[in-house]
Amino acid sequence: MVQDLIQRIEQLKDRIRGSRYIVALTGAGVSAESGVPTFRGKNGLWKDYRAEDLATPDAFARNPQLVWEWYDWRRQLIASVTYNPAHRTLVELEKNSPRFTLITQNVDGLHQKAGSTNVLEIHGSIWKLRCTLCSDISENYEVPLKALPYCSMCGGLLRPHVVWFGESLPSDVLVKADNALNLCDLLMVIGTSGVVQPVASFPYYARTKGAFVLEVNVERTLISHIAHETILGKAGEILPLFL
Ligand code: BJW
Numbered sequence: 001m002v003q004d005l006i007q008r009i010e011q012l013k014d015r016i017r018g019s020r021y022i023v024a025l026t027g028a029g030v031s032a033e034s035g036v037p038t039f040r041g042k043n044g045l046w047k048d049y050r051a052e053d054l055a056t057p058d059a060f061a062r063n064p065q066l067v068w069e070w071y072d073w074r075r076q077l078i079a080s081v082t083y084n085p086a087h088r089t090l091v092e093l094e095k096n097s098p099r100f101t102l103i104t105q106n107v108d109g110l111h112q113k114a115g116s117t118n119v120l121e122i123h124g125s126i127w128k129l130r131c132t133l134c135s136d137i138s139e140n141y142e143v144p145l146k147a148l149p150y151c152s153m154c155g156g157l158l159r160p161h162v163v164w165f166g167e168s169l170p171s172d173v174l175v176k177a178d179n180a181l182n183l184c185d186l187l188m189v190i191g192t193s194g195v196v197q198p199v200a201s202f203p204y205y206a207r208t209k210g211a212f213v214l215e216v217n218v219e220r221t222l223i224s225h226i227a228h229e230t231i232l233g234k235a236g237e238i239l240p241l242f243l
């Protein structure tokens with residue numbers, strides 16, 4: 001078993017070295033070892049909170065106070081942790097690859113904190129706020145928030161600049177992601193359950209465009225049958241083996 005894993009890792013290292021364009025697609029599993037809760041699974045956020053009550057535009061319209069309390073709690077939690085060896089490895093891969101794009105569903109900013117530069121935040125950022133009236137986007141690192149945040153330009157209520165259920169993903173980011181998936185020869189899919197669309201279809205798309213799809217996750221997922229290879233294990237333990 002161990003011998004087999006070592007051999008597979010060696011082959012994957014060759015593939016990584018030989019790739020002209022690597023794209024990494026990450027999900028909540030990459031930040032799990034940093035102490036950021038994932039969404040699904042036994043300790044996932046959706047065990048204690050209903051997505052419909054917190055991560056939809058309707059929920060925010062109904063009760064912005066409640067939604068902000070939840071985001072404020074998550075911002076405090078994220079502010080108190082830091083990146084892990086999985087984030088670090090992706091920084092090294094970016095440095096060593098001719099071309100590298102990181103598409104993340106995570107809103108925590110830990111990839112950038114670790115030093116990744118070419119990052120597409122496809123579900124937005126918990127550290128950015130957007131005005132519900134004028135759509136102005138501003139950075140905000142205040143933790144905890146002292147009160148509901150309002151726009152300095154027009155006085156409108158600010159919301160987290162993240163993508164909720166039923167909302168479109170930012171179109172400029174989608175175009176860049178589409179381009180990257182089209183051109184890459186290796187797609188690494190790390191720590192995502194692959195249940196949330198449209199991102200869940202990215203691995204399939206990249207594969208049809210010719211990419212080799214490598215998945216790293218602690219368990220098999222909806223993406224596993226698309227992937228050419230799935231390595232089971234913690235991202236923070238497996239990814240450094242690729243360097
Ligand atoms: C480890 C590990 C370790 C653990 N190492 N691995 C039917 C009804 C209604 C809507 C839909 C429908 N069918 C499709 C839709 C659309 C909907 C959707 O996909 N819903 C499905 C859930 C059914 N999608 C949308 O609404 C999207 N917009 C859209 O499609 O617009 C057009 C449209 C609108 C309406 C209808 C139809 C079309 C928007 C999706 C926005 C998602 N937003 C969230 C919240 C972001 C803000 C925030 O953080 O607060 O994004 S939800 C949440 O899920 C978050 C994540 O980015 C996203 C993905 O989760 P992720 O990252 O995969 O995490 P988990 O927890 O699911 O998985 C963790 C994985 O890590 C697991 O596999 C573990 O095993 C693994 N792991 N530890 C490695 N150490």
Ligand code: ZN
Binds near residue numbers: 135
């Ligand atoms: Zn405004």
